[in-house]
Amino acid sequence: MVKLKINGKKISTKKGSTILEAALDNGINIPRLCHDKRLAPYGGCRLCIVEIEGRRKPEASCATFATDGLNIWTDTPKVRKIRQTVLELMLVHHPLDCPVCDKAGECNIQDLAYEYGNPRTRFIAEKNHALPDTKGPLVELNSSRCILCGKCVRICAEHQGKGALGLIGRGFPTVVQPAFGEALECDYCGQCIDVCPTGALMSKTHKFEARSWSLEEKDTVCPFCGCGCTLTLGSMEGKILRSRGKEDSGKGERRQWSKPGEPMQQGKVWY
Amino acid sequence: METAVRTHAMLCGGTGCMASGTKKVKASLEEEFRKKGIDDEAKVVLSGCNGFCAKGPVMAVYPDETFYQDIRPEDVPGLVEEHFLKGRPYEKLAFKEHDKKISIPSIHDIPFFKHQVLVVLKNKGIIDPERIEDYITMDGYKALSRALTLMKPEEIVKVVTDSGLRGRGGAGFPTGKKWELGLKIKSDEKYVICNGDEGDPGAFMDRSVMESDPHAVIEGMILCGVATESHKGYIYVRAEYPLAVKRLQIAIDQCYKSGLLGSNILGTGFAFDLEIYQGAGAFVCGEATALMRSIEGKRGMPRPKLWRSAVRGLWDRPTILNNVETLANIPQIILNGAGWYRSLGTEESAGTKVFALTGDINNVGLVEVPMDTTLRRIIFDIGGGITKKKRKFKAVQLGGPSGGCIPGEFLDIPVTYEAIKQSGAIVGSGGMVVMDDSTCMVNTAKFFLDFTADESCGKCVPCRIGTKVMYDLLGDICKGRGKAGDIEILEDLSEDIIDASLCGLGQSAPNPVLSTLKYFRREYEMHIHDKWCPTGVCSDLSTFYIDEKLCKGCGACLRACPTDAVTGEKKKPHKIDQEQCLHCRTCWDTCKFDSIKILPATARNAGHAEIRHLAEMVTAGSAGFRGKESVISSQ
Ligand SMILES: Cc1cc2nc3c(=O)[nH]c(=O)nc-3n(C[C@H](O)[C@H](O)[C@H](O)COP(=O)(O)O)c2cc1C
Ligand code: SF4
Ligand code: SF4
Ligand code: SF4
Ligand code: SF4
Ligand code: SF4
Ligand code: FES
Ligand code: FES
Numbered sequence: 001m002v003k004l005k006i007n008g009k010k011i012s013t014k015k016g017s018t019i020l021e022a023a024l025d026n027g028i029n030i031p032r033l034c035h036d037k038r039l040a041p042y043g044g045c046r047l048c049i050v051e052i053e054g055r056r057k058p059e060a061s062c063a064t065f066a067t068d069g070l071n072i073w074t075d076t077p078k079v080r081k082i083r084q085t086v087l088e089l090m091l092v093h094h095p096l097d098c099p100v101c102d103k104a105g106e107c108n109i110q111d112l113a114y115e116y117g118n119p120r121t122r123f124i125a126e127k128n129h130a131l132p133d134t135k136g137p138l139v140e141l142n143s144s145r146c147i148l149c150g151k152c153v154r155i156c157a158e159h160q161g162k163g164a165l166g167l168i169g170r171g172f173p174t175v176v177q178p179a180f181g182e183a184l185e186c187d188y189c190g191q192c193i194d195v196c197p198t199g200a201l202m203s204k205t206h207k208f209e210a211r212s213w214s215l216e217e218k219d220t221v222c223p224f225c226g227c228g229c230t231l232t233l234g235s236m237e238g239k240i241l242r243s244r245g246k247e248d249s250g251k252g253e254r255r256q257w258s259k260p261g262e263p264m265q266q267g268k269v270w271y
Numbered sequence: 272m273e274t275a276v277r278t279h280a281m282l283c284g285g286t287g288c289m290a291s292g293t294k295k296v297k298a299s300l301e302e303e304f305r306k307k308g309i310d311d312e313a314k315v316v317l318s319g320c321n322g323f324c325a326k327g328p329v330m331a332v333y334p335d336e337t338f339y340q341d342i343r344p345e346d347v348p349g350l351v352e353e354h355f356l357k358g359r360p361y362e363k364l365a366f367k368e369h370d371k372k373i374s375i376p377s378i379h380d381i382p383f384f385k386h387q388v389l390v391v392l393k394n395k396g397i398i399d400p401e402r403i404e405d406y407i408t409m410d411g412y413k414a415l416s417r418a419l420t421l422m423k424p425e426e427i428v429k430v431v432t433d434s435g436l437r438g439r440g441g442a443g444f445p446t447g448k449k450w451e452l453g454l455k456i457k458s459d460e461k462y463v464i465c466n467g468d469e470g471d472p473g474a475f476m477d478r479s480v481m482e483s484d485p486h487a488v489i490e491g492m493i494l495c496g497v498a499t500e501s502h503k504g505y506i507y508v509r510a511e512y513p514l515a516v517k518r519l520q521i522a523i524d525q526c527y528k529s530g531l532l533g534s535n536i537l538g539t540g541f542a543f544d545l546e547i548y549q550g551a552g553a554f555v556c557g558e559a560t561a562l563m564r565s566i567e568g569k570r571g572m573p574r575p576k577l578w579r580s581a582v583r584g585l586w587d588r589p590t591i592l593n594n595v596e597t598l599a600n601i602p603q604i605i606l607n608g609a610g611w612y613r614s615l616g617t618e619e620s621a622g623t624k625v626f627a628l629t630g631d632i633n634n635v636g637l638v639e640v641p642m643d644t645t646l647r648r649i650i651f652d653i654g655g656g657i658t659k660k661k662r663k664f665k666a667v668q669l670g671g672p673s674g675g676c677i678p679g680e681f682l683d684i685p686v687t688y689e690a691i692k693q694s695g696a697i698v699g700s701g702g703m704v705v706m707d708d709s710t711c712m713v714n715t716a717k718f719f720l721d722f723t724a725d726e727s728c729g730k731c732v733p734c735r736i737g738t739k740v741m742y743d744l745l746g747d748i749c750k751g752r753g754k755a756g757d758i759e760i761l762e763d764l765s766e767d768i769i770d771a772s773l774c775g776l777g778q779s780a781p782n783p784v785l786s787t788l789k790y791f792r793r794e795y796e797m798h799i800h801d802k803w804c805p806t807g808v809c810s811d812l813s814t815f816y817i818d819e820k821l822c823k824g825c826g827a828c829l830r831a832c833p834t835d836a837v838t839g840e841k842k843k844p845h846k847i848d849q850e851q852c853l854h855c856r857t858c859w860d861t862c863k864f865d866s867i868k869i870l871p872a873t874a875r876n877a878g879h880a881e882i883r884h885l886a887e888m889v890t891a892g893s894a895g896f897r898g899k900e901s902v903i904s905s906q
Pocket of ligand 1: 437438439440441442443444446466467468469470471554555556557558559560592593594595597598700774775776
């Protein structure tokens with residue numbers, strides 16, 4: 001076990017844990033957008049930055065090991081300022097079309113901006129007007145809302161072993177795209193949609209069906225095969241409108257694409 | 272037989288000289304030798320880059336040690352006649368100091384070469400880089416055979432540590448320390464990587480080393496393998512360096528043939544394999560972790576440093592990565608000892624460093640100097656000073672896009688890691704761009720931010736978006752859309768980008784802005800508050816005005832102007848029609864009498880009294896933003 005201090009509180013954690021894991025295991029929340037416990041540390045969003053006493057620079061907690069004797073502060077003025085700047089930068093070109101974004105209400109950017117955001121942006125820039133990529137049958141990709149956390153790309157490659165999505169280009173114009181910019185062709189497991197912290201990757205079939213806050217969610221076991229995956233079904237007025245997998249539940253996480261009553265899609269789609 | 276050859280004409284076959292016509296010169300030289308019947312005693316050899324690329328094609332004749340520059344095929348008959356037949360230097364092609372008539376034929380008297388101390392570049396221009404025999408003649412592979420037969424890995428590491436050598440790729444990390452860790456980590460699969468990505472704009476130090484002395488790099492890598500008990504190496508070279516790739520490949524093939532690479536090196540049983548990996552040439556791929564991902568065939572993106580590369584690097588195996596120049600130093604350190612290397616440079620910055628000297632100076636090229644050499648010596652003695660007579664030194668940019676601009680006050684500091692860092696720049700990989708006083712510092716900062724924003728890999732937010740926002744802000748300032756508070760935003764944002772970025776690219780990207788803000792803040796303020804680019808580089812922020820009291824009516828500007836904006840009779844003051852002027856600055860560059868003044872954009876429609884007032888301020892050198900209010904409103 002490793003012993004360290006976070007925000008003055010003595011905690012211990014398993015050897016090989018990152019600072020973020022140590023904090024979360026001990027009930028200390030650190031904001032983050034590109035971290036997913038199933039994936040290798042990425043260090044892209046920089047929101048999870050913390051100050052470590054004795055180190056010259058703040059470090060990303062998701063990509064730094066917790067080691068003995070560290071004295072970590074997760075909410076200093078410096079760290080808060082960096083988070084504000086990072087969020088401000090993320091939103092410089094973000095369309096902020098929350099009124100018509102299916103993610104609204106359960107969007108990580110909204111929540112973080114609410115907590116850390118700078119109410120006055122210092123930059124005036126054109127919004128990203130990229131049109132949504134609706135070529136695929138089930139997944140809609142709104143690159144204008146994408147913050148390039150890379151989670152979709154990584155879950156698809158590292159977890160599903162498919163690698164159907166990739167990061168194309170470099171620097172500011174980088175975008176997430178299916179291979180060769182073609183229509184997304186994959187198993188339609190929907191993992192990318194589930195991990196996306198923004199409204200960039202959304203279910204096409206669920207589009208404009210219901211605001212997230214009017215859905216009533218219930219966990220259930222997928223009846224499709226013997227695997228017994230846990231699904232979270234969202235329903236409104238008695239109709240099941242969407243299903244999603246949750247990070248913490250079940251063995252596989254599968255989703256249902258078809259609207260109730262519609263035929264299933266060739267065994268790729270469940271329910 | 273080669274022994275019969277009396278004279279070697281070492282014609283430069285480096286990338287620069289090749290581009291300026293080496294091939295044709297070689298053909299005419301050979302033909303002329305044949306015509307004069309001396310082709311069995313004089314031989315043309317293509318060497319690697321000689322460092323004096325701007326004067327290419329260049330040639331050094333040995334054993335006479337005579338240097339020729341700017342050789343055109345049509346000069347060859349004269350050259351052969353004079354030098355090779357009559358035995359006297361051919362004045363026409365000899366080096367002449369700027370603005371002086373006297374030619375300096377001996378390579379040892381030319382200031383550009385005289386003040387250099389060659390360690391890494393010791394073989395440049397005197398060996399044929401495509402012949403292993405040439406390298407061996409110059410003590411090549413002697414260090415390797417000594418290390419393999421007489422030294423334990425620990426001993427090699429100790430010599431490198433004691434030599435004080437620090438990484439030449441940018442960060443200046445002690446090489447011995449890196450190797451020590453590399454040796455300590457035990458693994459049957461360990462890699463040695465040579466970083467030849469060299470992405471800084473204008474830098475060509477590593478390319479030159481790889482082109483002119485590829486075996487030195489290879490020997491350094493094998494020595495690193497011996498010292499860290501690794502058996503596999505990669506040389507990562509950008510694909511834009513085809514000549515370097517070609518020569519390295521030739522050298523590697525020769526090594527395999529001669530038993531210097533492979534499973535039983537020099538019969539000692541030590542195995543080391545080496546291969547070249549051609550990178551696509553992104554700047555960020557020079558960053559250690561991104562480079563390794565690139566070799567693995569993944570997207571060249573840096574990864575957080577949970578582990579040191581020496582523990583988990585390429586394919587998650589222990590990896591020792593060094594820069595080309597770092598490795599090329601190794602054979603001589605082993606051969607001549609740590610003490611010898613330490614005797615060059617200073618306590619903290621030992622040895623020599625190669626700089627790519629470019630910009631507004633006379634002798635553009637590659638120079639190698641001990642690290643205690645001052646900037647003044649490099650720029651004025653070796654570099655020959657500022658090209659244009661009427662211009663003065665303004666600043667020197669060191670360290671490329673991660674570095675900074677240093678003003679004249681610092682000319683007497685040595686080029687050590689510490690002193691340069693203290694001044695606000697970094698030694699970096701050795702790019703040195705000299706700027707005269709016609710350079711706009713805001714525009715210079717914008718140029719570097721454009722580069723980093725473009726080269727950012729896009730992984731992390733502060734760098735991907737932050738550099739773009741900074742670039743846009745600088746662009747606004749140069750276009751006349753600057754606002755009060757912009758400087759503070761730039762400074763504040765820089766701080767967060769430096770603190771929050773994932774890799775060295777983002778962590779250093781704001782440096783060009785911060786250093787120019789530190790030393791040339793008034794220029795930013797003039798751009799923002801006065802809409803005035805005092806150097807006339809930002810065309811939206813300048814008015815070109817001929818001071819009628821100073822103009823001699825020589826007509827030079829009138830002839831140079833691309834749009835007929837200048838009018839005037841001979842010997843009478845000329846005038847610029849503001850409607851027609853493109854603000855291209857050509858007239859200002861042309862005028863020998865300093866009669867053209869660069870005024871703020873607002874002067875285009877200003878009354879005569881105001882223009883006179885501004886012009887007089889410029890002449891008196893007191894123009895520009897001072898304090899809260901702009902000069903224009905306070906006149
Ligand atoms: C954005 C970026 C670009 C870099 N480019 C290069 C390069 O082109 N060549 C190089 O040798 N090192 C480059 N480096 C430094 C390397 O990461 C690494 O520190 C170096 O190659 C180690 O070798 P050294 O210790 O011999 O200097 C770069 C670093 C960063 C952050
Ligand atoms: S992704 Fe979030 S912040 Fe962006 S438009 Fe959708 S709800 Fe709003
Ligand atoms: S689409 Fe979503 S998950 Fe994928 S990179 Fe963009 S924001 Fe992240
Ligand atoms: S700092 Fe820039 S180059 Fe480095 S990882 Fe972040 S985005 Fe990529
Ligand atoms: S700035 Fe250019 S266009 Fe204007 S007067 Fe001078 S030379 Fe002509
Ligand atoms: S070059 Fe100078 S001196 Fe000659 S006419 Fe133009 S402004 Fe006058
Ligand atoms: S969660 Fe750590 S950098 Fe994104
Ligand atoms: S290429 Fe010839 S001197 Fe550099």
